[in-house]
Amino acid sequence: MASETHNEKIRVGIIGLGFGGESALKGFRLLPNVDVVALAGLEEDRLAYLGDTYDIPTSSRYRDYKDLLANEQLDAVSVGVPNALHAPIAIAALERGLHVLCEKPLARNSEEAASMVESATKANRVLQVVFNHRERNDVQTLKRYIDEGKLGNIYYAKAYWMRRRGIPGAGSWFVNKNMAGGGPLIDLGVHVLDMTLYLLQEPSVLTVSASTYNELGSNGVGFDPNARKSGSGHGYEVEDLATAFLRLSNGATMLLETSWATHSSAQDDYGIVLYGTEGGADIRVKNYNTENTLTIYTDIAGVPSEITPHVRGGQFHNAVTKEFAERIAGGNWSLYNGSDGLRRARIIDACYTSALQGREVLLETEA
Ligand SMILES: NC(=O)c1ccc[n+]([C@@H]2O[C@H](COP(=O)([O-])OP(=O)(O)OC[C@H]3O[C@@H](n4cnc5c(N)ncnc54)[C@H](O)[C@@H]3O)[C@@H](O)[C@H]2O)c1
Structure with a gap:
């Protein structure tokens, strides 16, 4: 079992600017060991509003997630986009060595969810699904x-x-x-x-x-x-x-x-x-x-x-982002490969x- 740890500040990119994306952003902003450094999303007005509100430099605001992944030095991303994009974005991020917090449902179906869990296991990075309502x-x-x-x-x-x-x-x-x-x-x-x-x-x-x-x-x-x-x-x-x-x-x-x-x-x-x-x-x-x-x-x-x-x-998204950051900082990443999300996808x-x-x-x- 891997026992890596992450002692520096965790640099996070937020992908998706709707409720899912903004809730993760707000949660991460409460954590002293996390810096939200980049944003991606298709709506120009939301990008400007969230970027200005949460002090993300304009040079780190992207329309497409691919540019965010290519240009930013990150440790983790939050994926809050339409369900069809969960698997491609999470897998691309995991393959780059990033930890991934993914909105529910983990994917559109269990086949996609299984490929995400496999990528997390292979990359030895945390893949966590946002189950915020259990934090009531x-x-x-x-x-x-x-x-x-x-x-x-x-x-x-x-x-x-x-x-x-x-x-x-x-x-x-x-x-x-x-x-x-x-x-x-x-x-x-x-x-x-x-x-x-x-x-x-x-x-x-x-x-x-x-x-x-x-x-x-x-x-x-x-x-x-x-x-x-x-x-x-x-x-x-x-x-x-x-x-x-x-x-x-x-x-x-x-x-x-x-x-x-x-x-x-x-x-x-x-x-x-x-x-x-x-x-x-x-x-x-x-x-x-x-x-x-x-x-x-x-x-x-x-x-x-x-x-x-x-x-x-209740703590809702704030509890989820806190747990995600703790898992990254704490090591034993292989324990958190998204398999609970996969079990739910199979059901x-x-x-x-x-x-x-x-x-x-x-x-x-x-x-
Ligand atoms: N946990 C919760 O309570 C909760 C609540 C609402 C939504 N969600 C989940 O969050 C996810 C997003 O839902 P939402 O309500 O925020 O949807 P939304 O439609 O409000 O927002 C989706 C965002 O994804 C962005 N996006 C689409 N394609 C993109 C691309 N190629 N690159 C970058 N960004 C892209 C859009 O621009 C938009 O900002 C879904 O998986 C949904 O199930 C979870």
Whole structure:
């Protein structure tokens, strides 16, 4: 096992100027051992705004990521671009000896994700996926509670992210199958899948039975009028609702439901429900709120009782960028090759295959 370390300041380049890129940039700026030294993205106004706001010299602002990689002396890059570009950019950076922080999903599919993990392993560099929602304080509190054994054996989980009118921008890259790899399942589902597997201590997924639907998006219904995502003119090609039933290696089962657009009471709601032998838990998030979101259900002296921990807030991208910098500084880079992102990509692939073939799909091997 390699045991390299990085003792100097970590020089980071940011690729992508949307929410993903700016969130990573803000997180890195909080860290004393990191310098954000370069930016790349196609929108001139965003490049000027972020460059001016965060003191990036004009000579280190690029339109295309290839110029950033060719011209800058970097230790790491953050990749916050349309999903189709995750693999080519991450692999190009890893081959140059850079560490890579990549937005979720790791890639459009597990084949691309596997090639990224292989490149990270070969280059002996950190490849880390941004799973920022698990850094909410309700999730972190519940994680500690579960690890203390307080819910007992967790045998059933429900995870969902549901919107009523939340398709991210008419014509944007998000709705194009080739650019995005899929719809709400790969976009939002990957977050709640990640949080649930994390809480359940990473069981393997053995089988998946899923269905996908495209009933509203392709009829022009369900778009978020306030979404500011890049790309234009793309027709609606991805699912607008996905539902999946997963069998896990520890005997538990999980129900996963995700949608960008439904005729339902949802606004922008996500959550996780867990049933264990000693207790249950319910995280309910409405419009990204972080307060009063966690409830624990248990029996106290034989009486059904609810506990509502006083949690709020969370570190989100700031925790992810901090962990990434710590991993680079700390060495043992081969431990962090993106395989958790690959495991999630394999599960999502299996969901799409199951939906296409109308049958249950067995997952073969775990990364
Ligand atoms: N973790 C989260 O909470 C979260 C939230 C939103 C988006 N994301 C992820 O972040 C990624 C980007 O999403 P977004 O919402 O920021 O999208 P966006 O459309 O707002 O931004 C995409 C950016 O990529 C840039 N880009 C495209 N091609 C490029 C190239 N060749 N060179 C350099 N830059 C290029 C665009 O110019 C744009 O700045 C996606 O993978 C998405 O899934 C994650």
